[in-house]
Amino acid sequence: xxxxxxxxxxxxxxxxxxxxxxxxxxxxxxxxxxxxxxxxxxxxxxxxxxxxxxxxxxxxxxxxxxxxxxxxxxxxxxxxxxxxxxxxxxxxxxxxxxxxxxxxxxxxxxxxxxxxxxxxxxxxxxxxxxxxxxxxxxxxxxxxxxxxxxxxxxxxxxxxxxxxxxxxxxxxxxxxxxxxxxxxxxxxxxxxxxxxxxxxxxxxxxxxxxxxxxxxxxxxxxxxxxxxxxxxxxxxxxxxxxxxxxxxxxxxxxxxxxxxxxxxxxxxxxxxxxxxxxxxxxxxxxxxxxxxxxxxxxxxxxxxxxxxxxxxxxxxxxxxxxxxxxxxxxxxxxxxxxxxxxxxxxxxxxxxxxxxxxxxxxxxxxxxxxxxxxxxxxxxxxxxxxxxxxxxxxxxxxxxxxxxxxxxxxxxxxxxxxxxxxxxxxxxxxxxxxxxx
Numbered sequence: 001x002x003x004x005x006x007x008x009x010x011x012x013x014x015x016x017x018x019x020x021x022x023x024x025x026x027x028x029x030x031x032x033x034x035x036x037x038x039x040x041x042x043x044x045x046x047x048x049x050x051x052x053x054x055x056x057x058x059x060x061x062x063x064x065x066x067x068x069x070x071x072x073x074x075x076x077x078x079x080x081x082x083x084x085x086x087x088x089x090x091x092x093x094x095x096x097x098x099x100x101x102x103x104x105x106x107x108x109x110x111x112x113x114x115x116x117x118x119x120x121x122x123x124x125x126x127x128x129x130x131x132x133x134x135x136x137x138x139x140x141x142x143x144x145x146x147x148x149x150x151x152x153x154x155x156x157x158x159x160x161x162x163x164x165x166x167x168x169x170x171x172x173x174x175x176x177x178x179x180x181x182x183x184x185x186x187x188x189x190x191x192x193x194x195x196x197x198x199x200x201x202x203x204x205x206x207x208x209x210x211x212x213x214x215x216x217x218x219x220x221x222x223x224x225x226x227x228x229x230x231x232x233x234x235x236x237x238x239x240x241x242x243x244x245x246x247x248x249x250x251x252x253x254x255x256x257x258x259x260x261x262x263x264x265x266x267x268x269x270x271x272x273x274x275x276x277x278x279x280x281x282x283x284x285x286x287x288x289x290x291x292x293x294x295x296x297x298x299x300x301x302x303x304x305x306x307x308x309x310x311x312x313x314x315x316x317x318x319x320x321x322x323x324x325x326x327x328x329x330x331x332x333x334x335x336x337x338x339x340x341x342x343x344x345x346x347x348x349x350x351x352x353x354x355x356x357x358x359x360x361x362x363x364x365x366x367x368x369x370x371x372x373x374x375x376x377x378x379x380x381x382x383x384x385x386x387x388x389x390x391x392x393x394x395x396x397x398x399x400x401x402x403x404x405x406x407x408x409x410x411x412x413x414x415x416x417x418x419x420x421x422x423x424x425x426x427x428x429x430x431x432x433x434x435x436x437x
Contacts, residue, residue, distance in 0.1 A: 026055035030064055033071065042074040059095070062102035066114055068095035073121055082132045089125045096121055149432060156431050163420040164409035165194050173396040176211055176230035189213060189228055192400035194412040194420040198228055198235065210364075211393035212257035212278060221250040221268070227257075227278050230393065236281060238263075244283060245270045255361030256369045259392045262362035264324060266339065271332045272321040275362075286323050293320065301345045310334065313349060326363025326381045344382050352383040365389065 029052030036045035049071050059065050072092035079085045096118040103111055166183075170190060173179040177192040181200060188200030203215035203226060211230045216222035225238040241248045248267035251274060255264045261279035275284040286292055293305040304312040309320045311331070318341065321330035331341040331351075342360055344350035352360075357379070361369035367378045367389045377385050401413045411418050418425040426434065 022055040026052040028052075029055070030067065034067055037067065037070060037074075042071060043078075045071045046075050059098055060102065062099050065095050065099035065102055066110075066117075068092070069099060069114070069117065069121065073117070073124070076124070082128060082135060086125065086128050086132060089121060089128060093118075093121050093125060152432055152435055153428070156425070156428055159425050160411070160418060160428075163194075163418050163423060163425055164405060164407075164411055165190070165420070166409050167200070170402045170410050172394075173398060173400065174208075174211065174230060174391075174393040175395050175397055176233075176393055177396070177398050177400075178228075178230045180206060180208065180213070187215060189230075192396075192398050192412065192414075193422075197233075198226075202226075207254060207256055209256040209391050210259035212261075212263070214254060214257050214263060216251075216254060218250075221252060222254065223250045225251060225254065225265075227263070229278060238276060239283070241265075241267050241274065244274050245272075253359045253371065255359060255371075258362045258364040258369075260325070260362060260364040262325060262364065264360075264362050266359055269337055271319050271337055273324070273330055275322060275324070289320070292323075296345060299345070301343070301349055313343065313351065324360055324363055324368065326366075326368060328360060328363055328368065328381065330360070342383070346381040350382050357383070 029048045033045045033048035033052060036042070036048060049068060059068070069092045072088050072095065076085045076088035076092065079088055096114065099114050100118070103114070105111065165181075167181045167190075168184065169182045171180040171182075173192050178189050178197060179192070181188055181190045181196075183200040185204055186200040187203050187206045188196060189198040190196055198213075198215070203217055205216040205219040205222070207214045207216070213228040213230065215226040215228070217224040223241070226235070227238060228235040241251050245267055247269035250268055252266040252268050252270075257263045257278065261277055262284070263276045263278055265274045265276075267274050272285075276282070277284050289309060290307065293302065293309075293311065296302045296311070297305055302311045302313050303315070305320070310317050311320045312318075313331075317334055318331035319334055321332050321339070323329055324342075327345045329343040329345065330339055331343055332338060333340050339354050339359075341354055342352040342357065344352065357370040357372055357377075359371040360379070363381070366380060367386060368380075369389070370377050370379045370385075378388050380386050399414050400419070403411045403413050405411060412420065414424075416427055416430075418427070425431070
C-alpha cells in the first residue's frame with residue numbers, strides 16, 4: 001500500500017514537472033514569435049508560433065490570441081492558391097474570436113485595434129470568397145468550353161472524313177480542271193472539286209495529252225478504248241476494233257491523242273492504222289485514195305501505183321496504209337501485215353524504215369509522236385527528231401490543292417477550305433473560331 005502511494009506521488013510530480021516544462025517552452029516560442037512580428041519577419045513569426053502551439057492545448061492569453069490573428073493575416077497573401085489563402089485567413093479569424101472571448105475590458109485601445117483588425121479579416125475573407133467563387137465559375141465555364149470544343153472537334157472530324165476521297169493517287173490537274181486518279185489497278189478521272197467524272201473500275205492504263213484521255217482495258221494490246229474529252233467534257237467508248245477490221249483482235253500500239261482530235265493505233269492483222277477523229281467520233285480514211293496516189297505519182301513521190309493501193313517507190317512495192325497527217329503515210333509489206341516503212345512526201349521522197357521508228361502518231365502543230373525502241377521521241381514532217389511537243393492543256397490555272405490525309409485518303413483544298421463538290425468545310429482552327437464567336 002505504501003509503495004503504491006509513493007508511485008502515485010512520483011507520477012503526479014513528473015506530470016506537474018512535464019506540464020510546467022511545456023508551458024515554459026511555449027512561452028519561449030511565443031516570445032520569439034512576438035519579437036519576429038516586431039521586426040516584420042512574419043515567416044519566422046509563423047514558424048515560432050507553430051512551434052509554440054505544439055506545446056499548448058488551449059490559448060488562455062488574449063495577447064497570444066491577438067498575436068496568432070495578426071501572424072496568419074499577414075502571411076495569408078503569401079500562400080500559392082486562393083484556397084490556401086482562405087485557410088490562413090480563417091485561422092486568423094479563429095484566433096481573433098478567441099481574443100474577444102479572453103478580453104474583459106472593451107474600452108482599451110488594444111480592444112479597439114483588435115476589433116478593427118477583426119473587421120479587416122472578415123472583409124478580406126469575403127473578398128477572397130468572391131474571388132474563389134469567380135475562379136470556380138471560370139473553371140466550370142472553361143470545362144464546359146473545352147467540352148464544347150471537343151464536341152465541335154468530333155463534329156469537324158466526322159465532316160472532314162465525309163469530305164475525304166478514298167483513292168490511291170490523284171495526279172496533276174490540267175487546265176480543264178480535271179486529273180487522273182488511281183484506285184487499285186484502275187484509273188479514272190476526277191475534277192478539282194473532288195467529283196468523280198470517270199469511275200476507276202475497269203481501265204488499267206491511260207494516255208493523256210492535249211486535253212484528251214484515252215483509257216485502255218490493258219496496258220498492252222488493249223481490246224477496249226474509252227475517251228474522255230476534257231475540252232467539251234464528253235466521254236464515249238471507241239468502236240470495237242473488229243468493226244474496223246474483222247481480222248483484228250486488239251488495237252495494238254496506241255499513240256498519244258493530239259489537239260486536232262486525232263487518235264492513231266496500230267491493230268494486229270491489219271494493213272492500215274486505226275485513225276479516229278475523237279471530235280466527230282468516226283473512223284477517218286482517205287476519201288479518194290486514187291486521186292491522192294495519182295497526185296503523188298505526178299509529183300514523183302511514188303513511181304507507180306495500183307488500184308488496190310499498191311505503190312512502187314525506188315523499185316520496191318508496198319501496200320499504201322493511209323494518212324497519218326502532215327503528208328506522212330505508213331507503208332506495209334505486200335504479203336502479211338508487217339509495217340515496213342513510212343513515206344514522208346512533203347520534201348520529195350523520204351522513206352523512214354520501221355526499224356528506226358516503229359510507230360508514228362498523228363501529225364499536229366508541226367510534230368508527230370514516234371516510238372523509237374523503248375523511247376518516245378518527236379519528229380517533224382521529214383522524220384527529223386525535234387523538241388518534245390508541249391501538252392496544250394497541261395498547265396492548271398485553278399485554285400484547288402490536293403492534300404493527303406494521315407489515313408491515306410485525299411482532300412481538295414480551295415484557298416484553305418476543304419471542298420467536295422458543293423460541300424465545304426473550313427480548316428479546324430477557323431471552324432472553331434467561327435463557332436466560338
